[in-house]
Amino acid sequence: MTAFIYPVVVSWTWGGGWLGANGFADFAGSGVVHLVGGVAGLVGASIIGPRHGKEKNPDTKKNILEDPHFKEEKEKVNNPDFERFVLRREKEPFVPFSFPFVTMGTIILWVSWLFFNGGSAFSMESPRKNGVPKIVMNTIISGAAGGAIATAIKPHIMGTYSK
Numbered sequence: 001m002t003a004f005i006y007p008v009v010v011s012w013t014w015g016g017g018w019l020g021a022n023g024f025a026d027f028a029g030s031g032v033v034h035l036v037g038g039v040a041g042l043v044g045a046s047i048i049g050p051r052h053g054k055e056k057n058p059d060t061k062k063n064i065l066e067d068p069h070f071k072e073e074k075e076k077v078n079n080p081d082f083e084r085f086v087l088r089r090e091k092e093p094f095v096p097f098s099f100p101f102v103t104m105g106t107i108i109l110w111v112s113w114l115f116f117n118g119g120s121a122f123s124m125e126s127p128r129k130n131g132v133p134k135i136v137m138n139t140i141i142s143g144a145a146g147g148a149i150a151t152a153i154k155p156h157i158m159g160t161y162s163k
Helices: 005-013 028-046 068-077 080-091 099-119 131-158
Strands: none
Touching: 005 028, 068 080, 099 131
16 A cells, blocks of 8 residues: 555646646645545555444344354464353453543544644745644544534434444
């Protein structure tokens, strides 16, 4: 991906590519970086599929012992304790996240996002009047709006706020 896909897409925008030549403005890589990363994430998630044990309906939950991938891995490992280990893990409740890690990750991402976007103006004395403060303000507003919209829409799509 980093050797072929990303350089090709980037060359369309940066350095005189056909999108850049047609007036496409990509501030701080927001279009190129997120388009390539988002499509790569979507393709990767569709290849890997859902996580085992994440199913909400117990009737549709698969039996790990009947899964062909489990049988293949069991044969590779060839250890009698492997099946006991997997079955013990099956009985443990699935914990999807940790509140402290989510909070710390959000803070780190948010601060880094502010510095990156504000620094993308190249100068505190940019030709735009109040360029950096406006960029930082837009970054904060867009993140807050995205979170608020996701919080409002999720229960209508997923039927719950949790998981």
